[in-house]
Amino acid sequence: MKTSTLFLLLCFSFFASTAQTKAPVKNYGIAIHGGAGTILKSDLSPELEKQYKAKLQEALDAGYAILEKNGTSLDAVEAAIKVMEDSRLFNAGSGSVFTSEGKNEMDAAIMDGKTLKAGAVAGVRTIKNPITAARCVMDKSPHVILSGSGADLFAKQCGCATADSSYFFTEKRWQQLLKAKEQEKLTPEKSDTLGSLSPQQNEFNDKKFGTVGAVALDRNGNLAAATSTGGMTNKKPGRIGDSPVIGAGTYANNKTCAVSCTGHGEFFIRHVVAFDISALMEYKNLTLAQATEEVVMHKLVKVKGEGGVIAIDSKGNISMPFNTPGMYRGFRKSDGKTAVLIYR
Numbered sequence: 001m002k003t004s005t006l007f008l009l010l011c012f013s014f015f016a017s018t019a020q021t022k023a024p025v026k027n028y029g030i031a032i033h034g035g036a037g038t039i040l041k042s043d044l045s046p047e048l049e050k051q052y053k054a055k056l057q058e059a060l061d062a063g064y065a066i067l068e069k070n071g072t073s074l075d076a077v078e079a080a081i082k083v084m085e086d087s088r089l090f091n092a093g094s095g096s097v098f099t100s101e102g103k104n105e106m107d108a109a110i111m112d113g114k115t116l117k118a119g120a121v122a123g124v125r126t127i128k129n130p131i132t133a134a135r136c137v138m139d140k141s142p143h144v145i146l147s148g149s150g151a152d153l154f155a156k157q158c159g160c161a162t163a164d165s166s167y168f169f170t171e172k173r174w175q176q177l178l179k180a181k182e183q184e185k186l187t188p189e190k191s192d193t194l195g196s197l198s199p200q201q202n203e204f205n206d207k208k209f210g211t212v213g214a215v216a217l218d219r220n221g222n223l224a225a226a227t228s229t230g231g232m233t234n235k236k237p238g239r240i241g242d243s244p245v246i247g248a249g250t251y252a253n254n255k256t257c258a259v260s261c262t263g264h265g266e267f268f269i270r271h272v273v274a275f276d277i278s279a280l281m282e283y284k285n286l287t288l289a290q291a292t293e294e295v296v297m298h299k300l301v302k303v304k305g306e307g308g309v310i311a312i313d314s315k316g317n318i319s320m321p322f323n324t325p326g327m328y329r330g331f332r333k334s335d336g337k338t339a340v341l342i343y344r
């Protein structure tokens with residue numbers, strides 16, 4: 001063989017292999033949730049249902065637009081969450097629920113499946129978009145979780161927009177707190193809804209959780225997950241839920257999947273739900289559908305842990321199981337499949 005032919009062949013195989021490793025992922029996509037709970041068609045007026053669906057669609061589209069333009073899954077999940085945090089419909093950012101002292105204390109987390117880097121904030125009171133604060137913790141600090149006034153201060157120094165308590169106030173959430181307090185007076189033994197181990201005590205004053213989450217796979221094959229919440233109505237001041245706990249409410253790993261949870265946080269923490277799904281895929285070779293089904297519909301149901309998850313794997317498969325009557329949710333994939341759903 002002539003030297004020039006050999007040279008050409010070598011060049012060809014070099015470029016072919018480079019093209020192979022850099023080939024964009026065809027099946028990219030995004031999934032979101034706006035909380036699971038007792039969401040019944042009879043409870044939502046057609047007008048309110050329309051509002052929820054429109055906002056979910058807006059969040060999906062905001063995230064998908066980034067993926068479509070070859071943006072990162074991290075940017076996509078952050079953008080989708082911000083749309084829902086800015087809406088007063090959901091229990092995240094503006095519209096967050098109240099603690100027993102009538103304050104808003106918000107939690108959020110974001111995780112990069114490529115590097116396993118993660119950032120979270122817990123109990124922030126003044127940050128308009130807690131998810132952006134979580135991103136700042138990941139990108140601009142050596143830490144994973146910041147809490148309370150330290151988190152508020154750090155986020156402000158990072159340039160996150162702040163607001164006073166009136167920005168987060170909604171009459172609907174205030175009424176939920178008053179109702180929860182009424183119930184507490186009537187049945188004090190049953191109203192400790194946060195973290196009780198007794199199945200009998202696993203009763204909610206308001207079962208529409210309303211937390212928001214997003215998971216995405218981008219064109220470069222990178223996964224990301226993000227979750228943001230006001231927590232649970234009438235929670236004790238300082239209570240931290242599963243959402244900002246990496247592995248519990250939020251997890252992403254390029255080897256397996258990205259997961260964002262919603263539901264009764266104490267159960268999701270004890271059962272390390274998001275990581276458990278990833279571990280079942282990694283160690284037991286379960287598919288995404290099998291792993292999410294096992295954790296949400298079997299493990300959690302057994303202990304009466306109510307809620308659901310959204311998850312996407314490294315091939316772009318999406319799973320969204322929940323063990324409550326409803327979960328605000330939606331997905332949009334590069335193969336054109338898309339939906340926005342509420343009920344079972």
Ligand code: ASP
Binds near residue numbers: 211229230232241265
């Ligand atoms: N998981 C959240 C928490 O326990 C609540 C929710 O999903 O709505 O803080």
